[in-house]
């Protein structure tokens with residue numbers, strides 16, 4: 001028989017979650033001295049779990065499923081409806097293989113070259129400006145990279161609006177009210193645009209290279225041999241473009257980390273060790289908050305750590321808390337790339353983009369894309385441009401607002417080559 005798990009006494013913790021943000025789960029785990037506690041969220045019974053073993057449980061597809069776990073409001077803004085995020089089992093694996101097939105070494109090499117070129121093009125424009133907000137500029141830069149790489153024809157005049165739309169879809173995930181509605185409006189507009197492009201690719205009115213995401217999404221066949229519904233194909237192509245634009249958040253955090261840790265900047269400049277840039281990137285992904293937690297539903301009754309999990313119960317896996325778990329990371333609240341010197345991944349410890357095997361489960365298929373773009377970007381910031389960091393700006397990173405960013409977006413001035 002099972003014991004009662006630690007239980008949050010409040011009737012419903014949704015409000016506390018929104019008031020506390022990223023530390024919500026970890027704070028309670030520390031209070032209860034447990035990697036598991038029970039609560040109620042959006043009116044439902046829920047287990048919150050944190051840490052390496054919790055991540056392993058969360059990615060056990062015999063025990064957990066995604067179907068019905070993603071709130072409609074998130075689908076209508078961040079993810080889109082009927083995309084890979086909501087699927088389970090064989091159908092999920094088949095769809096996921098489509099995403100993974102786009103991440104070959106050759107395609108990643110192309111991506112790195114495109115990214116470097118766009119940094120160079122952007123720098124030529126920045127040198128004439130007095131100041132610029134790095135986050136905004138990085139979104140536009142990455143929107144150009146994403147569309148080129150994915151085979152999506154993008155006119156220069158559209159860049160600003162589309163870059164902001166993709167950013168707003170992401171910004172909507174932790175929001176109620178205006179930020180949520182801005183995300184929905186952005187999704188509507190971008191789905192219309194991408195649907196039209198896929199339709200034209202299918203009718204051969206637009207030619208795109210076979211190795212691109214646009215081609216793959218247009219002509220992918222499901223397990224029954226059918227093309228994807230136009231709407232779903234658009235959702236999946238947006239599942240490539242939107243998160244590449246979202247890497248602007250990590251680029252902004254990279255610039256902040258360089259500014260606040262000048263010794264890291266020196267090490268990257270000296271380029272004494274090629275691995276150092278990689279450790280720096282990993283530490284940025286570990287240290288700074290982005291995706292706070294993930295949700296799934298219990299697929300069938302089971303016991304874990306002496307607690308019984310009943311079918312249908314919601315389970316939230318704490319991503320932020322796991323990347324700051326003192327059991328896994330020494331001095332987790334210190335920024336220290338050197339911690340990766342002798343690190344060996346267990347697949348369930350460094351999980352800012354989910355855990356497990358991306359082919360089998362829902363782990364992000366874009367981790368190599370993210371890491372490669374971050375590497376090229378930090379090397380560019382450190383070695384190929386000079387800038388001042390505007391003194392009079394608010395660089396604090398709220399841990400309540402989800403998703404978060406340095407308040408000012410990181411304002412640079414006096415930009416030169």
Ligand code: HEM
Pocket residue numbers: 084085086096099239240241243244246247250290291294352353354355361362363364365366367369370
């Ligand atoms: C899934 C984070 C970049 C495509 C995920 C998940 C997280 C995540 C937390 C959920 C994992 C799960 O449900 O178990 C991030 C972060 C990124 C990023 C923080 C940095 C900006 C990317 C990129 C791409 C991408 C660059 C594509 C090029 C996807 C897709 C899924 C996903 C398609 C759904 C996978 C599935 O449900 O099987 N990501 N991601 N992401 N990500 Fe990323």
